[in-house]
Amino acid sequence: MESSKTTEDHTRSLLTRLAGPSTNKAGLQSVDKEKVNKIIYEVSKGSAFFENEVKRDAAVTEKINSMLSNYEKIKTQDLTADLVIVDTQLIELDQTRDLSQHICHIDMDAFYASVEERDRPELKSKPMAVGSLGMLTTANYEARKYGVRSAMPGYIAMRLCPQLIIVPNDFAKYTEVSGQIRRIFEKYDPDFSPMSLDEYVSTSELTVEAVIEQIRDEIFRETGLTASAGIAANKMLAKICSDINKPNGQYLLPNDRYAIMEFIAKLPVRKISGIGRVTERILEALEVKTCGDIYTQRGILYKLLSPINFGFLLRVYLGIGSTKIESDGARKSISVERTFSTLSKEEDLYNKLKEIAMKLADDLKEENLKCKTITIKLKMPSFQTVTRSKTICRYIQTGHDIFKYDAELPVSLRLMGLRASSFISSDDTQNMGLKRFFSSIPPSEMTSPSKKAKTYSASQENELDRDGVDLIKITTNDDYACPVCTHVLKNIDNTQFNAHIDICLNTVELKTILTTQSVSGTNEPQHSPSPKPTATGSSSLLNYFGNSSRQNPG
Secondary structure (H helix, E strand, O other): OHHHHHHHHHHHHHHHHHHOOOOOOOOOOOOOHHHHHHHHHHHHOOOHHHHHHHHHHHHHHHHHHHHHHHHHHHHOOOOHHHHHHHHHHHHHHHOOOOOOOOEEEEEEOOHHHHHHHHHOHHHOOOOEEEEOOOOEEEEOHHHHOOOOOOOOOHHHHHHHOOOOEEEOOOHHHHHHHHHHHHHHHHHHOOOOEEEOOEEEEEOOOOOHHHHHHHHHHHHHHHHOOOEEEEEEOOHHHHHHHOOOOOOOOEEEOOOOHHHHHHHHHOOEHHHOOOOOHHHHHHHHHOOOOEHHHHHHOHHHHHHHOOHHHHHHHHHHHHOOOOOOOOOOOOOOEEEEEEEEEEEOOHHHHHHHHHHHHHHHHHHHHHOOEEEEEEEEEEEOOOOOEEEEEEEEEEEEOOHHHHHHOOOEOOOOEEEEEEEEEEEEEHHHHOOOOHHHHOOOOOHHHHHOOOOOOOOOOOOHHHHOOOOOOOOOOOOOOEEEEOOOOOOEEEEEOHHHHHHHHHHHHHHHHHHHHHHHHHHHOOOOOOOOOOOOOOOOOOOEHHHHOOEEEEOOOO
């Protein structure tokens, strides 16, 4: 009987995983999820995507089972003393609650699809999605009635809805419209903070509901597009509220402790930004399905989770989130990625990489930033995702500079992305000559952008399966062998491992530069292009980019 239940749980877990990260989006609530999940399962079965998801689901299951063995032991313990500690933490956290202002989260309704419907009105009454047979970036509300949603392969969507119309992405057009919307926000709020295509707006000094309605009306007049809004005491709650009256509506959650606690207690944990499929599954295994369950299980969660993750869940239970709307330094990286049909030809791969590098360079120039760290993300036809990072010895900004640090690519890919980080203002780099030896420059000024910084992903829908809080990752430490110095690093996490490799690589690079200078008899740094690809692959992209991290099972 137990074996049968275990098999049933595994099947349900896999079906949920195959359904994708966007199953809770507006317009999908009335869909027969069980029916949709079974169709996705049958269509995917035997594909590289399916096999990859099976492996990832099995890895998560194994780690959850390990956690559950501790869970069963903790359940039998006397947790009285632990509950006293937790309840003290709750009292202290509750005293930090800020109800002094209103935060608004404005979310464009099915943005890409709405832009296409505006330009082709005949699509409004038909199921339509934007993207390709390989991957959809969004779907209109007609298509969502059939279970079609963002981050779903187009060929699967066609099985769910044979009459689906798929329109190719037009990122230049979407970026132009996004600029129009930003300019409208800036009229109302000097503290406007861009968060990709979803926008937070601080409205502390304005009459909230009327002004937000006015902003939404102006967006519609200027662009022909509708927006929904959530208004609450903090960003976490505002984002949740923006989904309640979609499309083309708004919802206000009163700035009242009792109203907030009542609202949050009934909320499924998956509704919280930062809790995705994997974290939801872990919490469900620990008998936490709603935010109210966090309190019920607080003693066990305190014993089982890391302080960081447990603190996050306590704040979720209390409905406490960030109230800071900052334009300076709000984001620490800029990224661009593209999903496409599998490419194998070397020329096609390099053209795609160059296209992405140029787009990233444009975004850096727009923000008046230069970067020192470049990260590349690659997804193979097997759907295995690999990332590599490279920190270089100078700040760069141009597409040529970004592109030249890439060497030989793998044989075939279906997704490619670049991310820039470790920023400095372009203005600051003009003053980094001899003058820096005679004046003190605060570290914050050397590493923080002078203007707003953002994470821009033209296909941000594909990033929705990433959990902001990984309950497994943070609580698991392992031993790693450094591929540069060969030392075994014990009991460290992935972030510490990457930091160690970064130091090793920079040391090796510095030694190489000094050796080159010694031989050439010059003290000027040599900024030569990266070595050309060789037949042996010794200069491959994955070898050149030193820091590595495979995407977690989540």
